[in-house]
Amino acid sequence: AYVVADPCIKCKYTDCVEVCPVNCFYEGENFLVIHPDECIDCGACEPVCPTKAIFPESELPAQWKEYQALNADLSGKWPNIAEKKAPLPEAEDFKEKQGKRAQLSL
Numbered sequence: 059a060y061v062v063a064d065p066c067i068k069c070k071y072t073d074c075v076e077v078c079p080v081n082c083f084y085e086g087e088n089f090l091v092i093h094p095d096e097c098i099d100c101g102a103c104e105p106v107c108p109t110k111a112i113f114p115e116s117e118l119p120a121q122w123k124e125y126q127a128l129n130a131d132l133s134g135k136w137p138n139i140a141e142k143k144a145p146l147p148e149a150e151d152f153k154e155k156q157g158k159r160a161q162l163s164l
């Protein structure tokens with residue numbers, strides 16, 4: 059499955075949602091996750107994310123390994139999101155920032 063990592067936090071552009079053929083994105087306050095059992099590994103979401111937050115599980119950078127479990131866990135708790143919406147107001151400011159894990163709203 060594909061995994062949403064750190065760069066999405068406080069941005070949530072949702073371009074990924076628009077292209078996913080199986081609607082497997084789930085939405086938190088300032089982050090999106092992918093349900094690992096629903097993702098069909100099509101790869102459509104990876105290139106459209108403006109923050110480059112999405113990776114195939116096998117290519118997830120080592121410092122973001124924890125996001126694999128976070129996607130699995132949070133996708134079972136958060137509501138599905140099937141349509142693109144406006145990014146968060148602070149998205150442009152946080153787009154280039156990394157190490158946002160402490161700011162993830164659970």
Ligand code: SF4
Nearest residue numbers: 078097098100101103
């Ligand atoms: Fe959806 Fe495809 Fe991305 Fe999986 S890889 S989340 S199926 S767009």
Ligand code: F3S
Nearest residue numbers: 066071072073074107
């Ligand atoms: Fe997040 Fe990128 Fe989607 S910022 S909401 S993973 S397009």
